[in-house]
Amino acid sequence: MEPLDPSLAARMHGIESSAVREILKLTQLPEMLSLAGGIPAPELIDVAGLAGAFQRVLTGPAGARSVQYSVSEGDPELRERLAELVRVRGAEALGEDVLVTTGSQQALDLIATVLLDPGDTVLVERPCYLAALQLFLMSGARVVSVPCEDDGLVPEALEAAIREHRPKLLYTVPTFQNPTGVTLSLERRQEVARLAKREGVWVVEDDPYGELRYHGAPLPLLKTCGPERVIYVSSLSKILAPGLRLGWLLCPPSLRPAVLVAKQAKDLHSSTVDQRAAAEYLTTGALPSHIERLREVYRPRLDTMLGALPQILPPGSRWTRPAGGMFVWVELPPGADALALLPNAVERGVAFVPGAPFFAEKERRNSLRLSFATLSPDQITEALRRLQAALNSRPEERRVL
Numbered sequence: 179m180e181p182l183d184p185s186l187a188a189r190m191h192g193i194e195s196s197a198v199r200e201i202l203k204l205t206q207l208p209e210m211l212s213l214a215g216g217i218p219a220p221e222l223i224d225v226a227g228l229a230g231a232f233q234r235v236l237t238g239p240a241g242a243r244s245v246q247y248s249v250s251e252g253d254p255e256l257r258e259r260l261a262e263l264v265r266v267r268g269a270e271a272l273g274e275d276v277l278v279t280t281g282s283q284q285a286l287d288l289i290a291t292v293l294l295d296p297g298d299t300v301l302v303e304r305p306c307y308l309a310a311l312q313l314f315l316m317s318g319a320r321v322v323s324v325p326c327e328d329d330g331l332v333p334e335a336l337e338a339a340i341r342e343h344r345p346k347l348l349y350t351v352p353t354f355q356n357p358t359g360v361t362l363s364l365e366r367r368q369e370v371a372r373l374a375k376r377e378g379v380w381v382v383e384d385d386p387y388g389e390l391r392y393h394g395a396p397l398p399l400l401k402t403c404g405p406e407r408v409i410y411v412s413s414l415s416k417i418l419a420p421g422l423r424l425g426w427l428l429c430p431p432s433l434r435p436a437v438l439v440a441k442q443a444k445d446l447h448s449s450t451v452d453q454r455a456a457a458e459y460l461t462t463g464a465l466p467s468h469i470e471r472l473r474e475v476y477r478p479r480l481d482t483m484l485g486a487l488p489q490i491l492p493p494g495s496r497w498t499r500p501a502g503g504m505f506v507w508v509e510l511p512p513g514a515d516a517l518a519l520l521p522n523a524v525e526r527g528v529a530f531v532p533g534a535p536f537f538a539e540k541e542r543r544n545s546l547r548l549s550f551a552t553l554s555p556d557q558i559t560e561a562l563r564r565l566q567a568a569l570n571s572r573p574e575e576r577r578v579l
């Protein structure tokens with residue numbers, strides 16, 4: 179890796195070459211069983227349905243419109259369909275409230291652009307979705323993490339952090355969090371919404387995984403528990419196709435003009451043809467049955483992983499037991515080092531993501547994130563067997579990262 183150029187802007191200081199990223203490139207090898215990706219299983223992507231939708235929006239007199247410049251707010255039909263998806267999740271939304279974004283990652287970027295001055299404090303979950311962490315750090319914010327338990331953010335710790343740090347915003351993934359898979363309980367949702375309103379803190383509810391529930395009943399969105407301070411962000415990436423790069427954002431009216439100007443400045447608008455095809459796909463009514471199929475296939479994958487972990491992890495390990503999403507989070511006994519384990523695991527044909535980079539402050543090197551989404555139950559069993567072999571190998575057999 180080349181040394182970083184000294185003329186880089188200050189916001190890029192502290193970015194590191196990632197040895198982990200280099201190692202995870204090996205996950206492309208055919209014999210590798212990867213528990214690393216946060217991606218939909220490729221065989222489940224409805225390529226035929228999408229191909230039909232693209233074909234239709236590119237055919238006939240409206241075809242040219244599908245590849246023209248378009249409005250920054252997003253394709254009107256798609257905004258209507260996305261508002262329907264939000265209403266299915268139990269929150270109020272109209273098409274005119276929706277801003278279409280280039281993936282939900284851009285929604286997070288727009289929020290950071292309009293709300294954060296350098297030095298502002300952002301509260302995040304401990305651990306936190308990595309790309310959000312990077313984004314907030316790049317906007318010059320001070321990032322402070324709040325502890326999470328099996329039912330999500332700890333309200334008392336959140337209240338104390340708000341008092342101490344006077345944050346501008348709280349970023350949370352309340353449902354099937356990345357990287358832990360945990361879900362904020364109903365009581366805690368109500369408490370977080372109440373605190374945010376009382377203390378005047380913006381809350382970003384990032385919800386790409388909410389539809390991927392395999393057990394139990396859905397919980398109301400944080401937005402439903404207290405809409406005043408909640409900016410809701412979601413995505414088609416995990417439920418339709420990530421390459422479409424389509425997400426959306428719903429924010430309180432006082433933020434909308436600024437968010438729209440930021441969107442114009444960043445990329446004018448999200449890809450017209452992708453939006454038109456997504457709108458067409460959603461209009462056919464194919465999404466609910468597609469999501470049902472995702473649930474049917476992912477459910478046994480999650481169950482297989484949760485069933486096998488007690489046998490393969492060393493005594494003293496802890497892990498989450500999510501009811502949905504794509505991830506299980508493991509904490510090996512104190513002193514274990516998942517970063518050091520990775521090359522060893524990769525040599526044995528299994529990959530995972532070490533947990534350390536997901537921490538805003540003091541990293542916990544004994545943690546790792548396992549995704550169950552892209553492997554069959556049999557492959558998950560085999561991947562975990564290989565992981566166990568790596569865990570059981572003697573230290574002198576290990577390569578150091």
Ligand SMILES: Cc1ncc(COP(=O)(O)O)c(C=O)c1O
Binds near residue numbers: 351386
């Ligand atoms: C919690 C969370 N937010 C946002 C994203 C970004 O998704 P996209 O930009 O594809 O919508 C991801 C992707 O993994 C994620 O896990």
